[in-house]
Amino acid sequence: MTTHEKLIALLDQHQARYRLMEHEATGKCEAVAAIRGTEIGQGAKALVCHVKGNGVKQHVLAVLPADRQADLNKVADAVGGRRASLASPAETDQLTGCVFGAIPPFSFHPDLLLIADPSLFERYPEIAFNAGLLARSVILNTDDYRALCGARVVNIIR
Numbered sequence: 001m002t003t004h005e006k007l008i009a010l011l012d013q014h015q016a017r018y019r020l021m022e023h024e025a026t027g028k029c030e031a032v033a034a035i036r037g038t039e040i041g042q043g044a045k046a047l048v049c050h051v052k053g054n055g056v057k058q059h060v061l062a063v064l065p066a067d068r069q070a071d072l073n074k075v076a077d078a079v080g081g082r083r084a085s086l087a088s089p090a091e092t093d094q095l096t097g098c099v100f101g102a103i104p105p106f107s108f109h110p111d112l113l114l115i116a117d118p119s120l121f122e123r124y125p126e127i128a129f130n131a132g133l134l135a136r137s138v139i140l141n142t143d144d145y146r147a148l149c150g151a152r153v154v155n156i157i158r
Contacts, residue, residue, distance in 0.1 A: 004132035017141035025134035029066040044105040053082020116151035
């Protein structure tokens with residue numbers, strides 16, 4: 001199954017409140033928010049990071065509002081590492097099955113730890129994100145996302 005298929009199956013299995021949209025392929029937060037008719041801050045930006053140091057070697061999917069910037073030092077601290085960097089395109093593809101910009105805020109890989117900034121759950125009743133494909137988005141009830149994602153909630157915003 002593709003990441004998109006896994007995502008939709010998960011949402012349907014748990015009767016999540018969501019809408020699926022097809023649109024022009026874009027990986028830019030501002031452009032896709034305009035297409036979706038959502039605020040930029042409703043976007044759930046998912047960054048694949050590689051954390052190292054202090055005996056830690058961990059890939060992390062860091063999720064935060066699209067109008068904010070991640071603090072990679074906070075991402076590293078969240079898992080006890082010393083430093084974090086963005087994963088390479090090859091690592092990202094291996095861990096998510098997606099290209100940059102299409103990664104949903106869910107981890108379907110056992111080696112990819114999901115962490116989410118608490119502000120993602122506090123600002124809007126719905127979040128929006130690309131659904132494993134640049135040309136498809138999901139607009140999902142925020143409470144349903146929190147219940148389904150299994151994220152460790154940690155402040156990771158700059």
